[in-house]
Amino acid sequence: MSIPANVALAGATGNLGPAILEQLLKAGFHVTILARQGNTREFPDSVEVRTVDYDSVDSLTTALQGQDAIVSTLGLGALAKQFYLIEAAVKANVKRFIPSEFGPDTTNSKTAALAVSAGKVAVQKALVTEAAGGRISYTYIFTGPLxxxxxxxxxxxxxxxxxxxxxxxxxxxxSTTTLASVGKAVVSVLKNPDETKNRGVYVQDxxxxxxxxxxxxxxxxxxxxxxxxxxxxxxxxxxxxxxxxxxxxxxxxxxxxxxxxxxxxxxxxxHFQDLDNEILGLxxxxxxxxxxxxxxxxx
Missing domain, CATH: 3.90.25.10 (UDP-galactose 4-epimerase, domain 1)
Incomplete structure (x- = not known):
């Protein structure tokens, strides 16, 4: 997979989204924000903003046209919206999906069994299914607490x-990571698409x-x-x-x-034992x- 040029960002106005947006722009990516109707947040002039209905696959599919990758930072209460995002991304031929992880290792069996992890685990399963069919690729980014x-x-x-x-x-x-370093990790994942394909990467500050x-x-x-x-x-x-x-x-x-x-x-x-900091240059x-x-x- 070639390095993506066009990156969609879902959840750009939350706690983590602005930090990821900042690093994506610094790295030279063309960023498209998926914004809900009525969103009044101002973004840099270089950012394209597309209004979406997160409950509509058609709306999301239209918004994702021309995008090479999508990064989701949707919060806990909106994690289920990612199922629509995945379906839309596949229809729009988006190549890489980075779901809203950015925390503890939800592939760990004990962590995965916690009710608070259920939404993320379900999204992982959906991505694995789509990737197995060659319809999209994914990367989970585990950072520990911010x-x-x-x-x-x-x-x-x-x-x-x-x-x-x-x-x-x-x-x-x-393991723990700062907001800025999470943004840098996202950039590095996108710049190393083959090394980070269809797996979790582990980073820490x-x-x-x-x-x-x-x-x-x-x-x-x-x-x-x-x-x-x-x-x-x-x-x-x-x-x-x-x-x-x-x-x-x-x-x-x-x-x-x-x-x-x-x-x-x-x-x-x-406490992550096998870090990807070196691969990602962190x-x-x-x-x-x-x-x-x-x-x-x-x-």
Whole structure:
């Protein structure tokens, strides 16, 4: 497969989409945004915007005409729309589909079994079926949690309370990647289509432990942080699974806990062992760079 020139982006206004758009444009791709009706977000002049109905295969097929690849960053609540995107991409003869993964390894059997992973796993199966028939190719990009976004959102460290949850002791490394590096990974996948065809690629900026991040936070702030030991199985996963057994489960009591399990639970595979950083030309952050990134959030 030749390097694609025209790339469609679905989900350009979410948390991750803008970072991927920025890197695609820097790399010289012609980018077409698939925007819902009524979207008022402004994009650079070089970007083409096509209004679509994500529930209409015909609408999506029309919008994908002339595209070589599509990158999806649709959020958890919209993952099912990707089935229409896949069908439309096949009809429009799009060559490469990068689905909305960009997190823990959902091909890991334990992570795949979590309810929060169901949508992504279903999309994987659909892509595998289409690829087996030679109708499209795909690449899953696994990045672990998005480090800078998670820090800013208080999902790893609680800056206000100067506290951190140390899951299962906090000494297990976990792969994590910044928003900008995810965008660079997308670009590198598209520039290496044969090496990344029909498989998952694994990238990371770093693989710290929670205790290491606690120490860095203490260095930056000059204060002692509270570390609370939390059992993933007993304190996080068990209550979430119990919630899901209810007739009308509260998603707020299951989605985040299941995500925590997929990142810090033992056996869930979020410390990537076989990285594709070298193939994709991605360098890991130095400890000084991690400290600078955290300082921008914590100070």
């Amino acid at each position: 480090l800078d976004w998670c820090l800013a959102a208080g999902l790893i460290l609680n800056a206000d309370e100067k506290s951190i949850a140390l899951y299962d002791g906090g000494d297990s490394p976990f 770093a693989a710290p432990t929670l205790t290491q991040l606690k120490a860095i936070a203490e260095k930056i702030t000059g204060t002692v942080w509270k570390g609370t030991e939390v059992s993933v199985e007993n304190d996080v996963l068990a209550p979430a699974l119990a919630e899901l057994e209810k007739e009308n489960p509260d998603p707020s009591k299951s989605i985040l806990p299941l995500a925590v399990a997929s990142i810090w639970g033992k056996g869930y595979g979020c 360098k890991e952050l130095t400890e000084a760079e991690i400290e600078a990134l955290m300082a921008a959030t914590l100070k």
